[in-house]
Amino acid sequence: VSTAVAHPIQSYVCYNNISTGFKSFLAAIDSHHEPVNYIEAQKLPEWQTAMAEELVALDKNQTWEIVTLPEGKRTVGCRWIYKIKYQSDGTIERHKAHLVAKGYTQTYSIDYNETFAPVAKMNTVRVLMSVAVNLDWPLFQMDVKNAFLHGELEEEVYMDIPPGHSLETQPGKACRLKKAIYGLKQSPRAWYVKLSAALMFFGFKKSKSDYSLFVKKCSGSIVVVLIYVDDIVITGNNLVEIEKLKRHLNQKFDIKDLGQLRYFLGIEVETSSKGLFISQRKYVIDLLKETGKLAAKPADTPMDYNSKFEGDTTPLSDPRQFQRLVGKLIYLTITRPDISYTVSYISQFLHAPTLGHIDSVDRVLRYLKACPGKGIWMKKNDHTEIIGYADADWAGNPFDRRSTSGFCTFVGGNLVTWKSKKQSVVARSSVEAEYRAMASATSELIWLRHLLYDLTLRMPVTPIKLYCDNQAAIHIASNPIFHERTKHIEVDCHFVREKVQRKIIMTPYIQSEEQLADVFTKALPKNTFQNILANFNTSNLVHFQISTMLSSRFTSSLYLLSFAVLLQTVLGVDPLFHSCSGNENFTANGPYETNLNKLMGNLYYTTPATGFGLSSLGQSPNQVNGLALCRGDVSSTDCKTCVVEASSEILKLCPQNMAAIIIYDYCLLKYSNEYFFGKIDNSINFFMWNTQNASDPMSFNQQTKGLLSLLANEASITPKMYAAGELDTGGSVKIYGMAQCTRDLSSSDCKNCLDGLIGDLPSCCDGKLGGRVIGGSCNIIYETYSFISD
DNA sequence: CTCGTTGATCGGGCACCTCT
DNA sequence: AGAGGTGCCCGATCAACGAG
Numbered sequence: 001v002s003t004a005v006a007h008p009i010q011s012y013v014c015y016n017n018i019s020t021g022f023k024s025f026l027a028a029i030d031s032h033h034e035p036v037n038y039i040e041a042q043k044l045p046e047w048q049t050a051m052a053e054e055l056v057a058l059d060k061n062q063t064w065e066i067v068t069l070p071e072g073k074r075t076v077g078c079r080w081i082y083k084i085k086y087q088s089d090g091t092i093e094r095h096k097a098h099l100v101a102k103g104y105t106q107t108y109s110i111d112y113n114e115t116f117a118p119v120a121k122m123n124t125v126r127v128l129m130s131v132a133v134n135l136d137w138p139l140f141q142m143d144v145k146n147a148f149l150h151g152e153l154e155e156e157v158y159m160d161i162p163p164g165h166s167l168e169t170q171p172g173k174a175c176r177l178k179k180a181i182y183g184l185k186q187s188p189r190a191w192y193v194k195l196s197a198a199l200m201f202f203g204f205k206k207s208k209s210d211y212s213l214f215v216k217k218c219s220g221s222i223v224v225v226l227i228y229v230d231d232i233v234i235t236g237n238n239l240v241e242i243e244k245l246k247r248h249l250n251q252k253f254d255i256k257d258l259g260q261l262r263y264f265l266g267i268e269v270e271t272s273s274k275g276l277f278i279s280q281r282k283y284v285i286d287l288l289k290e291t292g293k294l295a296a297k298p299a300d301t302p303m304d305y306n307s308k309f310e311g312d313t314t315p316l317s318d319p320r321q322f323q324r325l326v327g328k329l330i331y332l333t334i335t336r337p338d339i340s341y342t343v344s345y346i347s348q349f350l351h352a353p354t355l356g357h358i359d360s361v362d363r364v365l366r367y368l369k370a371c372p373g374k375g376i377w378m379k380k381n382d383h384t385e386i387i388g389y390a391d392a393d394w395a396g397n398p399f400d401r402r403s404t405s406g407f408c409t410f411v412g413g414n415l416v417t418w419k420s421k422k423q424s425v426v427a428r429s430s431v432e433a434e435y436r437a438m439a440s441a442t443s444e445l446i447w448l449r450h451l452l453y454d455l456t457l458r459m460p461v462t463p464i465k466l467y468c469d470n471q472a473a474i475h476i477a478s479n480p481i482f483h484e485r486t487k488h489i490e491v492d493c494h495f496v497r498e499k500v501q502r503k504i505i506m507t508p509y510i511q512s513e514e515q516l517a518d519v520f521t522k523a524l525p526k527n528t529f530q531n532i533l534a535n536f537n538t539s540n541l542v543h544f545q546i547s548t549m550l551s552s553r554f555t556s557s558l559y560l561l562s563f564a565v566l567l568q569t570v571l572g573v574d575p576l577f578h579s580c581s582g583n584e585n586f587t588a589n590g591p592y593e594t595n596l597n598k599l600m601g602n603l604y605y606t607t608p609a610t611g612f613g614l615s616s617l618g619q620s621p622n623q624v625n626g627l628a629l630c631r632g633d634v635s636s637t638d639c640k641t642c643v644v645e646a647s648s649e650i651l652k653l654c655p656q657n658m659a660a661i662i663i664y665d666y667c668l669l670k671y672s673n674e675y676f677f678g679k680i681d682n683s684i685n686f687f688m689w690n691t692q693n694a695s696d697p698m699s700f701n702q703q704t705k706g707l708l709s710l711l712a713n714e715a716s717i718t719p720k721m722y723a724a725g726e727l728d729t730g731g732s733v734k735i736y737g738m739a740q741c742t743r744d745l746s747s748s749d750c751k752n753c754l755d756g757l758i759g760d761l762p763s764c765c766d767g768k769l770g771g772r773v774i775g776g777s778c779n780i781i782y783e784t785y786s787f788i789s790d
Numbered sequence: 791c792t793c794g795t796t797g798a799t800c801g802g803g804c805a806c807c808t809c810t
Numbered sequence: 811a812g813a814g815g816t817g818c819c820c821g822a823t824c825a826a827c828g829a830g
Binding site: 100101102120121122182187188189228229326327330331333334343344347348349350351352421422 | 811812813814815816817818819
Binding site: 791792793794795796797798799800801802803804805806807808809810 | 811812813814815816817818819820821822823824825826827828829830
């Protein structure tokens with residue numbers, strides 16, 4: 001993007017600060033092409049390999065057998081689909097060739113009987129996230145490889161031999177399918193049956209509110225599984241149970257553990273100590289790029305407050321482009337409630353768009369440009385209360401006098417669902433319009449109530465509050481008198497009234513100025529619009545990322561590690577270092593493994609409160625000893641996030657090892673079958689250093705050593721065994737330092753351990769402006785900037 | 791009282807998007 | 811290929827109303 005334009009996108013998305021990975025991602029997308037058919041792909045060696053791999057995988061799975069096609073049987077066709085899979089930094093992960101059946105040639109009851117696919121609703125996904133954040137449940141993500149291949153076919157299906165197969169040219173032969181493959185109408189159902197059977201066997205129950213949600217409750221413990229075809233999200237309050245579930249699934253299917261939830265259905269999920277942040281930043285930028293709006297002048301609101309009527313009424317000769325654009329905007333509303341009303345308004349003209357409507361879409365795009373990283377915060381408010389807001393704009397549509405209903409609902413203080421929809425009937429009064437909005441909000445609230453009942457162990461007994469700014473409508477809702485004669489409204493009336501009378505919901509009055517659902521019913525002036533958005537906790541991902549960066553003061557040039565690794569480290573995702581050890585492996589599902597799983601649970605619960613956890617379980621030889629230590633300056637929430645990640649990651653990285661250690665920026669965790677408490681662990685020291693050199697290395701080294709020795713003394717005599725401090729070198733440079741021991745050491749051992757590390761400094765960090773040495777029992781850090789987080 | 795007109799509602803079909 | 815979502819269009823259906 002040229003800097004000569006008036007509003008370069010850089011100032012809006014801050015490429016320089018955050019998006020190195022994304023920049024290369026965009027570059028990669030530009031430079032790679034996916035073939036559209038077999039003839040094209042056949043010429044390219046990378047795709048030939050991809051197809052061969054897929055055929056081997058299908059063969060290994062015994063997907064089909066080659067038979068002579070019996071008389072009177074038809075085959076379904078098949079074709080190849082080619083996709084390049086990217087890593088998050090934009091490099092190519094692999095070329096993936098996919099064989100799909102042309103299922104549309106199948107006819108009902110001959111080739112298949114029933115279809116169904118397990119697809120989670122977006123509303124469910126957001127509710128689950130809010131509940132998880134509020135109840136401190138860690139969220140994990142798993143991915144089933146070739147999910148459909150696990151499903152077994154009940155019907156007899158024959159498929160053409162795929163292009164590229166060695167027997168392709170044999171006449172009269174066909175593939176008799178034994179397992180489901182992509183494209184067959186019954187494949188999703190076969191997979192769903194198989195997966196739900198596995199979950200039920202493990203004690204899970206299907207939720208009535210969303211068939212793709214499974215819950216296992218057992219004496220205070222709860223584990224939740226959400227399925228989107230072959231993407232699985234797992235959460236709950238019992239780490240041991242979750243780990244057991246992962247293993248159970250792993251035994252049954254070929255499953256990839258993706259660790260903490262980060263990227264789900266095209267939605268970016270960032271985890272921080274404050275909670276979760278979901279956005280579609282990548283999607284917005286792609287959209288702006290595609291429409292050439294990267295350099296456009298940003299707008300404050302998605303719709304002009306003064307005139308929403310189209311200017312130029314010339315019809316478009318080709319509405320396709322307009323329709324595509326609006327479709328994409330609709331998908332964007334998953335994380336952008338702020339454009340919900342505008343998009344719903346614009347989409348009313350999909351069938352006959354004009355030039356004026358193009359201007360409206362432009363306006364939305366310019367609004368998006370002002371803040372591409374805007375999304376929704378899921379914060380921890382320590383409750384799971386449901387509340388709702390309902391509003392309507394009476395006869396707001398100038399063409400057919402219909403009204404617009406709008407509502408939004410919160411769970412645990414976080415915005416989870418909302419809707420802006422033109423009502424299907426003409427309301428005779430503002431009260432009636434408002435009342436319809438209340439009715440649709442009520443059914444949403446009831447749905448949420450059921451969902452939450454399935455998700456949590458306790459339910460508040462107080463009625464759900466549905467705020468409304470029309471007193472007449474509230475009056476109708478709570479009093480059994482009929483104002484209207486028309487039949488259709490009476491049906492709605494009964495519904496809301498019944499819920500009010502049964503004390504399931506209540507409808508308190510709210511001033512129009514505080515009506516949050518306003519943004520879903522009309523275009524608003526800038527100030528009102530932004531005030532309401534502030535209540536939604538929608539904020540810009542850019543700000544979020546920068547603040548996270550600043551709290552650690554990392555910049556890309558500081559360390560030998562690459563920027564991408566550091567960014568992940570800052571967000572608490574990837575370990576700095578791990579090491580698996582132990583003389584022999586333990587047996588799967590044996591007593592050692594049981595103890596180890598319990599130990600991880602113990603550490604997860606005990607560590608965050610004090611920053612240090614120690615636990616020992618079982619009798620030798622199956623005794624397992626473990627400890628977790630968070631950096632002294634890290635908050636208990638960050639500590640918890642880090643320990644959760646560490647315990648899950650170490651079990652994965654060192655699957656059968658009797659001993660292991662894992663080190664993150666914020667915490668370390670280790671376990672062993674040997675009893676190591678109270679002993680200095682010299683086995684492993686991990687070093688990192690700043691690549692910049694001090695101007696006077698001799699005196700800098702000396703001053704660093706002096707500061708760290710002081711801190712080592714202090715740490716050894718304080719109960720937390722942690723000390724941090726700074727030293728003014730007299731010049732412009734200040735040295736900040738930190739020293740810490742695991743609290744199982746004696747005071748003198750702590751001192752010895754730290755002195756040992758300080759003695760090691762010349763080997764890594766001679767004359768360097770920063771350095772870190774992390775060992776199993778103690779660690780030291782020094783930098784020339786303040787790295788302590790508050 | 792009956793018939794025909796009018797206007798509104800409902801459901802099925804289509805478009806578009808996305809995800810797997 | 812399936813599923814989910816949004817919307818409009820169009821024909822069938824029904825209630826309300828006025829004319830004969």
